[in-house]
Amino acid sequence: MQLRYEGAWIKQKSTLTHLVLKKLGQRTVPVEALAGVELVMPGGTEDATIRLVLRDGADPLMTVAGGQLNELIDPYRFDFSNDQWLLADYYAQEIRTSIALHQVASEPADHWLIEPPPAPATLKGQSMKLTLDGTDLVFDYGFAAPKDKKVYGDPWRLPVADVTAIEWKPITSKWGNDGYLRITSSRTPAERPEPAKDPETLVTQPLSETDALFFGARVLSMAGR
Secondary structure, eight states, X not given: OEEEOOSGGGGGTOHHHHHHHHHHOEEEOOGGGEEEEEEEOXXXXXXXXXXXXXXXXXXXXXXXXXXXXOTTTOXXXXXXXXXXXXXXXXXXXXXXXXHHHTTOOSSOOSSOOSOOOOOOSEEEETTEEEEEETTEEEEEEOTTSOGGGGTTOSSEEEEGGGEEEEEEEOOOSTTSOOOEEEEEETTOOSSOOOGGGOTTEEEOOGGGHHHHHHHHHHHHHHHOO
């Protein structure tokens, strides 16, 4: 299944929605990645909506997002106008039929089924940057980074194979300093410091939120399971 994100409609939702979907461009979703499809019929001011339900562990992008992509940003939610509800119903039925014909397993996927979107090899944040160098993730800090941030060295390297989880959080504060990309690895302590002092957390900048999400998905897909 080929999903394309284009047209003026993505500009009507939010700035972050526009950036995420525009940079995604399109995605290829194999039927094996689908657990089902949700259909909401129009009512009142609500449009008809289709939402693809993925199997857990199928998409590194959604795993890194961890539920932070609300309905405005969800790349698997598609709105239809009120007069297109029959078309929405048709697509939903076709998707359900395809899932049934392929006998898609209901349990979580044991490997990534959807390719991560293209992402930069270097991600810059507040007083820190992350770089993918072959099979290593390089943590490099700026002069303004606190000493706690540099406890493992400056710079220091982490094998991507040692990464066990990645969490992305969008910026919600008007000050633009509460978004981050948090790496969890085999060396991560149980008690983590706040993002600004955490050696394995990059505090994102307003213009790097989307790159941070895509970068995290790229790294996680390389780490495997």
